[in-house]
Amino acid sequence: MSKLKFKVVPGSVVAPQGFLASGVFCDIKRLGTGKGSNKGQKRDLALIVSEVPAIVAGMFTTNQICAAPVKVCAERVQAGTAQAIVVNSGNANACNGKRGMKDALAMTALVAKQLHIPDEHILVGSTGRIGVTLPMANVREGILAGAQLLGNEVACADEAVEAIMTSDTRPKQIAIEFKLGGKTVRIGGICKGAGMIQPGMSATGARPAALPQGLHATMLCFITTDAAIEAKALHACLQEAVANSFNRITVDGDMSTNDTVLVLANGLAGNAEVRSQKSGVKTFQAALNHVTLELAKMIVRDGEGVHRVVTVRVAGAKTIQEADAAARAVANSALVKTSWHGGDPNWGRIIDALGYSAATVVEDRVDIGYSAPGSRKILWSLKCGQPTKATFKELCTAAAPKEFDLHIRLNLGKADALMYAADLTEAYVDYNKGDVTDPTTLGG
Amino acid sequence: MSKLKFKVVPGSVVAPQGFLASGVFCDIKRLGTGKGSNKGQKRDLALIVSEVPAIVAGMFTTNQICAAPVKVCAERVQAGTAQAIVVNSGNANACNGKRGMKDALAMTALVAKQLHIPDEHILVGSTGRIGVTLPMANVREGILAGAQLLGNEVACADEAVEAIMTSDTRPKQIAIEFKLGGKTVRIGGICKGAGMIQPGMSATGARPAALPQGLHATMLCFITTDAAIEAKALHACLQEAVANSFNRITVDGDMSTNDTVLVLANGLAGNAEVRSQKSGVKTFQAALNHVTLELAKMIVRDGEGVHRVVTVRVAGAKTIQEADAAARAVANSALVKTSWHGGDPNWGRIIDALGYSAATVVEDRVDIGYSAPGSRKILWSLKCGQPTKATFKELCTAAAPKEFDLHIRLNLGKADALMYAADLTEAYVDYNKGDVTDPTTLGG
Numbered sequence: 001m002s003k004l005k006f007k008v009v010p011g012s013v014v015a016p017q018g019f020l021a022s023g024v025f026c027d028i029k030r031l032g033t034g035k036g037s038n039k040g041q042k043r044d045l046a047l048i049v050s051e052v053p054a055i056v057a058g059m060f061t062t063n064q065i066c067a068a069p070v071k072v073c074a075e076r077v078q079a080g081t082a083q084a085i086v087v088n089s090g091n092a093n094a095c096n097g098k099r100g101m102k103d104a105l106a107m108t109a110l111v112a113k114q115l116h117i118p119d120e121h122i123l124v125g126s127t128g129r130i131g132v133t134l135p136m137a138n139v140r141e142g143i144l145a146g147a148q149l150l151g152n153e154v155a156c157a158d159e160a161v162e163a164i165m166t167s168d169t170r171p172k173q174i175a176i177e178f179k180l181g182g183k184t185v186r187i188g189g190i191c192k193g194a195g196m197i198q199p200g201m202s203a204t205g206a207r208p209a210a211l212p213q214g215l216h217a218t219m220l221c222f223i224t225t226d227a228a229i230e231a232k233a234l235h236a237c238l239q240e241a242v243a244n245s246f247n248r249i250t251v252d253g254d255m256s257t258n259d260t261v262l263v264l265a266n267g268l269a270g271n272a273e274v275r276s277q278k279s280g281v282k283t284f285q286a287a288l289n290h291v292t293l294e295l296a297k298m299i300v301r302d303g304e305g306v307h308r309v310v311t312v313r314v315a316g317a318k319t320i321q322e323a324d325a326a327a328r329a330v331a332n333s334a335l336v337k338t339s340w341h342g343g344d345p346n347w348g349r350i351i352d353a354l355g356y357s358a359a360t361v362v363e364d365r366v367d368i369g370y371s372a373p374g375s376r377k378i379l380w381s382l383k384c385g386q387p388t389k390a391t392f393k394e395l396c397t398a399a400a401p402k403e404f405d406l407h408i409r410l411n412l413g414k415a416d417a418l419m420y421a422a423d424l425t426e427a428y429v430d431y432n433k434g435d436v437t438d439p440t441t442l443g444g
Numbered sequence: 445m446s447k448l449k450f451k452v453v454p455g456s457v458v459a460p461q462g463f464l465a466s467g468v469f470c471d472i473k474r475l476g477t478g479k480g481s482n483k484g485q486k487r488d489l490a491l492i493v494s495e496v497p498a499i500v501a502g503m504f505t506t507n508q509i510c511a512a513p514v515k516v517c518a519e520r521v522q523a524g525t526a527q528a529i530v531v532n533s534g535n536a537n538a539c540n541g542k543r544g545m546k547d548a549l550a551m552t553a554l555v556a557k558q559l560h561i562p563d564e565h566i567l568v569g570s571t572g573r574i575g576v577t578l579p580m581a582n583v584r585e586g587i588l589a590g591a592q593l594l595g596n597e598v599a600c601a602d603e604a605v606e607a608i609m610t611s612d613t614r615p616k617q618i619a620i621e622f623k624l625g626g627k628t629v630r631i632g633g634i635c636k637g638a639g640m641i642q643p644g645m646s647a648t649g650a651r652p653a654a655l656p657q658g659l660h661a662t663m664l665c666f667i668t669t670d671a672a673i674e675a676k677a678l679h680a681c682l683q684e685a686v687a688n689s690f691n692r693i694t695v696d697g698d699m700s701t702n703d704t705v706l707v708l709a710n711g712l713a714g715n716a717e718v719r720s721q722k723s724g725v726k727t728f729q730a731a732l733n734h735v736t737l738e739l740a741k742m743i744v745r746d747g748e749g750v751h752r753v754v755t756v757r758v759a760g761a762k763t764i765q766e767a768d769a770a771a772r773a774v775a776n777s778a779l780v781k782t783s784w785h786g787g788d789p790n791w792g793r794i795i796d797a798l799g800y801s802a803a804t805v806v807e808d809r810v811d812i813g814y815s816a817p818g819s820r821k822i823l824w825s826l827k828c829g830q831p832t833k834a835t836f837k838e839l840c841t842a843a844a845p846k847e848f849d850l851h852i853r854l855n856l857g858k859a860d861a862l863m864y865a866a867d868l869t870e871a872y873v874d875y876n877k878g879d880v881t882d883p884t885t886l887g888g
Contacts, residue, residue, distance in 0.1 A: 347575060
């Protein structure tokens with residue numbers, strides 16, 4: 001992987017040339033209980049618009065139960081062109097039957113009318129509680145207001161990212177600048193996550209033969225770039241970027257009905273069009289990888305109730321599939337995750353999870369160790385299935401930081417995999433149990 | 445399934461004729477930290493002995509990482525005869541390499557010497573922290589004391605069951621009496637569970653082709669009976685009983701390294717020997733099913749931090765495997781489990797979990813509903829993928845009891861499966877995170 005340096009710039013999705021955004025409050029979070037008004041008045045509807053038609057690529061949840069907006073997007077991105085994205089939080093518009101599809105299409109039609117863009121070039125996203133129909137009068141107001149407030153100031157991007165948050169405690173956004181064929185190019189992105197997070201996305205939403213063992217709170221990510229890139233190359237770059245970022249994170253092991261990543265490339269940077277297997281594609285890929293990985297890590301760090309972030313690095317598995325299975329088993333084990341929360345360097349729970357995973361594991365081959373994030377200086381707690389001379393105190397110190405890497409070597413083959421994982425805390429439970437006497441506290 | 449009535453009798457494992465038990469404290473829970481003495485002085489070593497050699501059958505964890513005592517038992521039960529079981533809590537004797545195997549064998553040899561029973565007729569079980577070697581001097585003292593204290597009084601069984609508990613808050617035991625071929629026969633059992641609980645056991649410990657997606661705190665179960673039964677029939681009955689009880693429970697989705705079920709049948713009831721496909725086998729099977737299911741349910745009810753117990757009943761799946769996958773996905777979803785904790789009848793999280801499971805699910809076919817345990821009076825929250833007219837308040841009432849059934853109909857085929865599941869609570873997290881400054885608080 002190339003070690004290019006990217007300059008970070010402000011403005012996330014409006015940092016690239018020719019992109020506008022807005023975020024407004026229109027009181028979407030209602031649960032049909034008579035109560036349910038969004039007390040905090042947090043923005044809940046975002047628009048992201050390119051001034052010119054853009055090349056588009058998307059990746060979508062492989063959950064068999066998928067929301068209406070996902071279905072709309074998965075179909076529309078096939079054509080390869082889009083110009084605007086409308087997103088609401090507070091309601092997933094999932095499992096709402098024909099009404100849900102009608103509402104999702106009504107959202108795009110409203111945006112099309114306001115912005116004088118062909119309806120088929122509008123994409124839509126939703127996140128929030130499943131099975132509650134959208135308050136369309138509010139959504140309509142929100143779209144009208146949002147269309148008026150579109151701008152390319154940093155504040156506009158800030159308002160857009162606020163509007164897609166649900167249980168997120170902080171906005172997640174980034175923009176970078178780099179040179180591509182002598183031109184200055186930017187990529188910006190916003191995303192939201194927090195819970196129902198173990199995405200397993202494909203380009204069509206169709207299930208792959210080997211299922212990712214997904215987790216969930218919906219993740220949504222919207223990326224803009226002024227790079228000129230052909231549709232096929234953009235699609236391939238997004239696949240690789242997502243495979244190494246969003247599809248490698250887990251907060252709670254639940255794959256959402258709404259996971260969506262969309263990227264719009266409007267070409268206004270004026271670079272020579274990036275094409276598959278041509279020189280520019282590696283640079284663009286590296287830049288896109290950087291953006292998606294940074295955003296993906298933000299999702300884990302801000303996962304519901306998360307106190308510690310652990311990168312689980314499995315090496316030496318027999319196959320990639322086995323490496324992945326081993327990493328996911330550890331990353332999703334309730335007992336491993338609670339031990340991380342307690343700062344307990346409990347390798348017993350880790351080797352136990354490896355043992356029941358779909359990966360081949362041989363007890364006296366397993367090594368387990370700790371390092372600082374990205375460091376190669378590993379403190380081994382287990383070598384060949386046996387405790388090392390590292391003391392309990394030393395191991396506790398290694399497992400104490402807010403972020404660390406967990407190294408697992410199966411020593412049976414050459415396949416590697418990693419997962420960006422999180423601990424399981426009382427705060428996660430408390431948040432997700434909600435309070436049925438106040439349904440506005442109930443999550444996705 | 446036959447609806448025989450069984451008379452409950454006291455004494456669990458000593459209720460059948462010719463069985464003795466004891467439970468002693470010998471301070472096993474040490475973590476090599478200088479601290480670690482078992483402050484509560486809870487008993488931690490149990491003996492269960494038949495006065496005469498007994499027919500034996502066993503089922504063991506299919507985790508690839510399995511403890512030394514499991515390896516010893518899996519081999520010894522093949523011979524079909526055993527006479528005594530020695531069990532310690534506070535230390536799993538797992539992942540201790542050659543030392544672990546040596547210690548497990550030393551335990552059986554000590555018992556053999558004390559009781560004048562052939563070593564190969566002694567079985568051994570352990571539960572507790574993984575990767576800590578047994579304090580064998582203490583174990584030796586415990587075995588010597590336990591051998592002296594063997595008795596067939598109810599108090600002896602009570603002491604044995606206390607000695608196998610770890611994070612269990614209450615003892616789990618049962619004994620029943622029934623008629624078999626004109627003779628009075630008894631079956632008694634004790635078990636422990638609490639965390640690292642999603643057993644996936646097979647008779648040899650070998651992994652089945654289709655892996656159960658296991659959870660964990662070790663479960664151990666020891667069953668005694670004075671029925672006369674041939675080894676082959678006992679083995680078959682145990683397989684069926686475990687498949688419908690212990691292999692259908694989950695607390696936290698982690699399959700332990702130590703899960704073990706052993707049954708000793710000493711024949712002292714004097715019934716005509718039960719044989720496969722002969723008349724008595726159905727009665728014996730029904731009685732054994734009753735014992736294992738009652739014990740399995742006790743494990744879920746007393747799971748770590750468990751507040752609510754939910755029986756997940758999936759019907760109408762395409763295949764048994766898919767029904768099982770659907771039930772396990774729902775039963776192990778962090779978001780579903782936290783919603784149960786909150787009393788939130790959130791069908792969105794349930795259908796989401798179904799959608800990412802390995803089962804085929806079609807949104808507009810799915811029905812989801814609630815009933816009292818075992819009742820056919822179901823309050824449907826979802827029919828054909830759409831919310832019913834049941835109010836939020838009505839659904840909250842249905843999801844409020846300490847125990848309820850969750851009914852899921854996929855309406856795609858004829859296969860059914862169920863799982864006995866539990867909610868996920870702050871108390872589970874708090875217990876399992878432990879306190880590294882006091883390693884005696886650290887669990888398995």
